[in-house]
Each structure stands twice: as structure tokens, then as C-alpha cells.
Amino acid sequence: MENKNFDVIIIGGSYSGLSAGMALGRSLRNVLIIDSGKPCNRQTPYSHNFITHDGKRPGAITEEAKDQVKNYNTVKFHDGTVIKTKKIPDGFEVKTSSDEHFSAKKLILASGVKDTMPDIPGFSECWGISVLHCPYCHGYEVKNEKTGILANGEMAFEFSKLIFNMTKDLTLLTNGKSLLTNEQTEKLKKNNIDLYEEEIAGIEHENGFIQKVIFKNGKTLSLKALYAKIPFEQNMNVMDDLGCELTEQGFIKVDFMQKTNIPGVFACGDNVTMMRSVANAIAQGNFAGAVANRELSEEDF
Structure with a gap:
């Protein structure tokens, strides 16, 4: 790749990053998408709740999307992991694990998050297959089946309400002493939801x-x-490198335009929201790309 300077660098080439890339490519922007090829849903066999692609392999959706983005010759791809980002006078510079440096006027962070697996043998092997994070993505396929919830405290109670709609054969596993209130515990009993406090x-x-x-x-x-x-953590150290603010939950803080607190830096997808779905990531990426293009247009005019 000869060119090292771009209008926009997108860090992360999954659904959100590719969607942003398409919006920018169609706007004739010179774009670089950097991706390590390790999406958080790589074990998930099927993707659901994304209209027109319901039931497809997540990887198949990504492959099709990438092929379509490649049709726009102003969008380039680089296989790698960004390990450092910094502000420079005319934009931003990124450094990859292979010690390559690229620069751009704008950055879009779409690198996603990394789930922190509990120290439970077998958990990580089942993650995304039968250990599930989202009833909207996977709940229909296990409706009315014998189902467990691994959580504790307020989160466990709220999650129980949601999953109770999908199955009445439900057990809450707190993996240790329950942190639910007496009132919450009674509500579970009333709905015949078993409570297991034993450690797993x-x-x-x-x-x-x-x-x-x-x-x-x-x-x-x-x-x-x-x-x-x-729990999860950001795939990038955006606080120390760029100074991006995080929410109390650990997401990158953005406004309604997908802008972070750092001018010229946008974020979208799993980085910014607990609503981790293909459809949501694509919508946010498309919008972030459009807003970044609008900023460039304002600055260039």
C-alpha cells in the first residue's frame, strides 16, 4: 500500500466499520479500514434479528459486506491491529502491531469490545453458541426450552424479566450468595423461577x-x-491514547451524532452501546460515516 495518508481511518472492519466505510466510499473519500479479523461473535453459528440476513452465518454477512465495500476504489483495507493512536497537527496517526504508521484527518472507532470470560471451565467454549448474551439475537431458537441465567443482583432481576417472556422453565444461577433483595427473590418465586446460589x-x-x-x-x-x-473491556486504549471519555458502563461516550468528546473522532457499534446487534452496528456505522463526511465537506469548502 503506497498511500499512508487518508481522509478517514476506520479502526475495525466488522459490521459497523464496513458500514461506515461504504458511506464514505460512496462519498469519494479516501478511507483505510484496519481490522485484525477477530470479531467478538466469531464462535456464533448463526446471526438473527437482522432483516434480509436472518439465519446467516455472521462471517458470511461480513464477507458479503466486505466484497461490496471493495467496489469503491477509494476504500483500502489493511490486515492488522492498531496498538497506538495519537493526535497530530493535521489529524491523527495510528500505529499497528507490525510497526506501520498511517494518518488521517478523521478517525472512526469501530473496534468493538473484548468479553472477559469467567473462570468457569467450558464457559468460553460455549460462548455465542449455547451461552448467550442477547435474547433478541438468539432467544427465539431456544424458546420454551430449559434455560438458565448466570447473573446476580439488579442485573439478574432485570434480565430474568426479559427472559421469562421466552421460557417459563427458567433458573437463575448467582454463582455464590444472592445479592437480590427479599422483594426481588419473592417475585422470582411467584413466577416459579428457581434460584441457585451454589458456586459453579x-x-x-x-x-x-x-x-x-x-x-x-x-x-x-x-x-x-x-x-x-x-464484563468487557474496550479493544483499544482510547482513554490514554486519545482522551476519549467512557461511560460508567465502560462504553465510549458519544453524542447523537456518534461524536466522541475528541473533535474529529467518532465511535460506533459495540464500542458505544449495550445493544450489541448486527442491525444496530450497521446503522450506527452508516451514520458515523455520513457525519464524518459532512465534517470534511464543511472543512474543505
């Missing part, structure tokens, strides 16, 4: 499909699916 020893599975949860006291619980709310 591991998950028995076949190729990522749960067979049973094994507890440290020797008990077991057969399940078809397990919803889990687990």
Missing part, C-alpha cells in the same frame, strides 16, 4: 452446546441454554 464448577458441553452445569457441591443442572451478563 464447570459446564459440560458437546462442541459448545451445553449439556449440564456442574456445581462445586456436586449437584448438576441440565440446560439447553444459558444467558450470561459478563
Whole structure:
């Protein structure tokens, strides 16, 4: 790649980044999309709740999208991981793990987040397959099945309300002493939701499909699916490098125009919202690309 200077660099080449790239490519902007090829949903067999692509492999959607973005010859791709970003007088510079440097007037952060797996044998192997994060993406496929929720406290209570609509055969696993209030516990009982406070020893599975949860006291619980709310961290150190603000939940803080607190830096997709879905990421990326183009147009006119 000869050119090292671009109008916009997009960090992350999954749904949100590709959508931003298409909007900018169609606006004749010189764009570089940098992607490591490790999306957070790489284990997920099927994507749902995205109209026209319902039931497709996540990777197939990405491949089709990338092929379409490649039709716009002002958009270039670079395989790699961004390890450093910094402000320079006329924009921003990024450094990759292979010590390559690129610069641009604008940055779009679409690098996503990294889920922090709990220290439970079998959990990570099932993540995205039968251990699920989103009922909108995967709930229909396990409707009315024997289902568990791995969570505690207020989050566990709120999540239980949501999943209760999908199945009445529901068990809440707090993996230790429950932090629910007495009133919340009574509400669970009223709706026949079992509460297990035993610590989990591991998950028995076949190729990522749960067979049973094994507890440290020797008990077991057969399940078809397990919803889990687990911690995450940003894939990029945007606070130290760029000074981007984060929300209390750890998302990059953006306004309604997908702008961060740093002028010229936009963010979209899983970086910025708990609504982690293909459709949402694509919509945000498309908008971020359009707003970045508008800023460039204002500055160039």
C-alpha cells in the first residue's frame, strides 16, 4: 500500500466499520479500514434479528459486506491491529502491531469490545453458541426450552424479566450468595423461577452446546441454554491514547451524532452501546460515516 495518508481511518472492519466505510466510499473519500479479523461473535453459528440476513452465518454477512465495500476504489483495507493512536497537527496517526504508521484527518472507532470470560471451565467454549448474551439475537431458537441465567443482583432481576417472556422453565444461577433483595427473590418465586446460589464448577458441553452445569457441591443442572451478563473491556486504549471519555458502563461516550468528546473522532457499534446487534452496528456505522463526511465537506469548502 503506497498511500499512508487518508481522509478517514476506520479502526475495525466488522459490521459497523464496513458500514461506515461504504458511506464514505460512496462519498469519494479516501478511507483505510484496519481490522485484525477477530470479531467478538466469531464462535456464533448463526446471526438473527437482522432483516434480509436472518439465519446467516455472521462471517458470511461480513464477507458479503466486505466484497461490496471493495467496489469503491477509494476504500483500502489493511490486515492488522492498531496498538497506538495519537493526535497530530493535521489529524491523527495510528500505529499497528507490525510497526506501520498511517494518518488521517478523521478517525472512526469501530473496534468493538473484548468479553472477559469467567473462570468457569467450558464457559468460553460455549460462548455465542449455547451461552448467550442477547435474547433478541438468539432467544427465539431456544424458546420454551430449559434455560438458565448466570447473573446476580439488579442485573439478574432485570434480565430474568426479559427472559421469562421466552421460557417459563427458567433458573437463575448467582454463582455464590444472592445479592437480590427479599422483594426481588419473592417475585422470582411467584413466577416459579428457581434460584441457585451454589458456586459453579464447570459446564459440560458437546462442541459448545451445553449439556449440564456442574456445581462445586456436586449437584448438576441440565440446560439447553444459558444467558450470561459478563464484563468487557474496550479493544483499544482510547482513554490514554486519545482522551476519549467512557461511560460508567465502560462504553465510549458519544453524542447523537456518534461524536466522541475528541473533535474529529467518532465511535460506533459495540464500542458505544449495550445493544450489541448486527442491525444496530450497521446503522450506527452508516451514520458515523455520513457525519464524518459532512465534517470534511464543511472543512474543505
